[in-house]
Amino acid sequence: MRAGERAYRELRADIVSWRLVPGQVLGEVDLSERLGISRTPVREALSRLTADGLTEPHSGRGVVVSALSADDVRALYELRDTLDCRAAELAAQRGDPETFRALADELSHAAERLSDDPDHPAYYELVDRMDEQIDAAAGNPYLQQALANVRLHLARVRRLATSDPQRLAAAAAEHEAIARAIAHGDAPLAVATTRVHLKNALSKALGSPALAVARPEAS
Amino acid sequence: MRAGERAYRELRADIVSWRLVPGQVLGEVDLSERLGISRTPVREALSRLTADGLTEPHSGRGVVVSALSADDVRALYELRDTLDCRAAELAAQRGDPETFRALADELSHAAERLSDDPDHPAYYELVDRMDEQIDAAAGNPYLQQALANVRLHLARVRRLATSDPQRLAAAAAEHEAIARAIAHGDAPLAVATTRVHLKNALSKALGSPALAVARPEAS
DNA sequence: AACAAGGGCTTTGTATACACACGACGCGCA
DNA sequence: TGCGCGTCGTGTGTATACAAAGCCCTTGTT
Numbered sequence: 001m002r003a004g005e006r007a008y009r010e011l012r013a014d015i016v017s018w019r020l021v022p023g024q025v026l027g028e029v030d031l032s033e034r035l036g037i038s039r040t041p042v043r044e045a046l047s048r049l050t051a052d053g054l055t056e057p058h059s060g061r062g063v064v065v066s067a068l069s070a071d072d073v074r075a076l077y078e079l080r081d082t083l084d085c086r087a088a089e090l091a092a093q094r095g096d097p098e099t100f101r102a103l104a105d106e107l108s109h110a111a112e113r114l115s116d117d118p119d120h121p122a123y124y125e126l127v128d129r130m131d132e133q134i135d136a137a138a139g140n141p142y143l144q145q146a147l148a149n150v151r152l153h154l155a156r157v158r159r160l161a162t163s164d165p166q167r168l169a170a171a172a173a174e175h176e177a178i179a180r181a182i183a184h185g186d187a188p189l190a191v192a193t194t195r196v197h198l199k200n201a202l203s204k205a206l207g208s209p210a211l212a213v214a215r216p217e218a219s
Numbered sequence: 220m221r222a223g224e225r226a227y228r229e230l231r232a233d234i235v236s237w238r239l240v241p242g243q244v245l246g247e248v249d250l251s252e253r254l255g256i257s258r259t260p261v262r263e264a265l266s267r268l269t270a271d272g273l274t275e276p277h278s279g280r281g282v283v284v285s286a287l288s289a290d291d292v293r294a295l296y297e298l299r300d301t302l303d304c305r306a307a308e309l310a311a312q313r314g315d316p317e318t319f320r321a322l323a324d325e326l327s328h329a330a331e332r333l334s335d336d337p338d339h340p341a342y343y344e345l346v347d348r349m350d351e352q353i354d355a356a357a358g359n360p361y362l363q364q365a366l367a368n369v370r371l372h373l374a375r376v377r378r379l380a381t382s383d384p385q386r387l388a389a390a391a392a393e394h395e396a397i398a399r400a401i402a403h404g405d406a407p408l409a410v411a412t413t414r415v416h417l418k419n420a421l422s423k424a425l426g427s428p429a430l431a432v433a434r435p436e437a438s
Numbered sequence: 439a440a441c442a443a444g445g446g447c448t449t450t451g452t453a454t455a456c457a458c459a460c461g462a463c464g465c466g467c468a
Numbered sequence: 469t470g471c472g473c474g475t476c477g478t479g480t481g482t483a484t485a486c487a488a489a490g491c492c493c494t495t496g497t498t
Contacts, residue, residue, distance in 0.1 A: 038484070044262075061449075141291075143301070221452095222452070248478090280478095
């Protein structure tokens with residue numbers, strides 16, 4: 001794989017998983033030495049990260065990992081609500097019912113998977129598949145790209161909240177309701193169920209105590 | 220100014236103004252010679268353009284200017300409707316009435332400006348200012364960034380349609396209605412007026428005969 | 439003691455040279 | 469004559485060297 005691509009994915013994963021905390025300075029020379037590559041692909045990776053909004057230029061001091069305050073989370077969910085509801089609406093109008101019926105069935109007994117692994121990768125893989133299907137059904141590449149960017153930042157928020165099995169089970173039920181609404185071609189219901197899910201998810205995310213610690217750059 | 224920044228802006232302007240047509244291959248060496256800079260800043264510029272969606276990687280053969288079909292325009296307006304209506308709604312809820320009242324007053328006699336210049340830069344400057352004020356009033360940086368990207372592609376669409384003075388006058392009236400709705404804090408009306416404007420704008424854009432010529436890469 | 443100016447150092451911005459990969463063209467063989 | 473393989477060329481991917489710009493620290497002055 002290209003070195004720049006690998007550096008980009010690695011740094012992105014580090015930021016999303018909070019191994020790199022907000023305010024952390026990312027120097028080109030440091031990174032090139034740590035990753036064993038030259039500065040050129042590192043520059044490309046940092047440029048892409050900044051375009052994604054995960055890092056910000058820091059006036060002559062390279063780039064730093066972006067902060068993520070409670071206000072950011074609220075704003076992010078505000079946009080997510082706008083985009084996700086629209087995507088669900090379009091998916092209900094244009095999507096293939098059978099696809100979403102199958103997803104709903106999988107989600108209906110997703111609770112069994114929740115204890116399989118401490119980080120619940122199987123569950124999140126299922127949710128990711130559902131997102132992909134919604135994107136495909138909506139059939140709007142511009143909407144898809146906007147959603148991809150939101151989900152990138154959202155993955156960062158997700159790692160803040162402790163993975164509460166009870167909340168995950170409820171979220172699975174909410175996702176199932178969304179999938180069934182789309183499968184029935186009921187656009188208003190798809191929007192409503194999506195909105196319910198996002199409201200609950202936001203409440204959970206804002207309840208995370210880690211948000212107060214999320215801006216340590218004031219040192 | 221930095222060479223990479225200048226190259227980015229120049230190429231972006233060329234694409235938006237259709238001086239560079241879809242399918243046009245952008246070679247790094249060619250551009251570096253034409254712009255009088257080295258390949259490094261050119262690479263940065265092309266990377267940013269691709270992130271913006273204005274260019275696409277062309278299977279190892281550099282990047283090409285993205286196509287813009289009628290379906291693309293429809294999808295773009297679908298996303299624009301989603302984002303602009305939400306932004307107008309938020310602006311009506313959170314914005315300063317006086318700011319938008321002033322904008323509405325300016326727009327009310329914008330028809331006089333329409334004959335000042337063949338390309339009507341004063342009018343578009345006014346619309347841009349209104350977009351900025353809506354962004355500021357919405358107070359959501361993530362929404363703002365998504366809107367900025369949509370408007371970038373939209374600027375490309377705008378250059379396709381012939382600037383019809385009659386349509387521009389109607390658009391000014393529609394903008395005024397939006398501004399007044401926001402000034403009154405009437406969120407539902409702000410959404411409705413925005414939707415009306417977008418519907419008309421899309422009809423006008425799709426009526427452009429240039430859309431059929433917009434994909435000459437099939438040579 | 440506080441502020442301002444200057445110099446040094448760190449870090450990014452740019453240029454260039456090299457390596458590699460893909461595609462195209464041409465040649466040879468069936 | 470058509471297909472397949474090899475070689476060549478073009479263009480990107482990466483590395484490195486050089487240049488410029490910003491910040492911090494020091495030092496001098498008020």
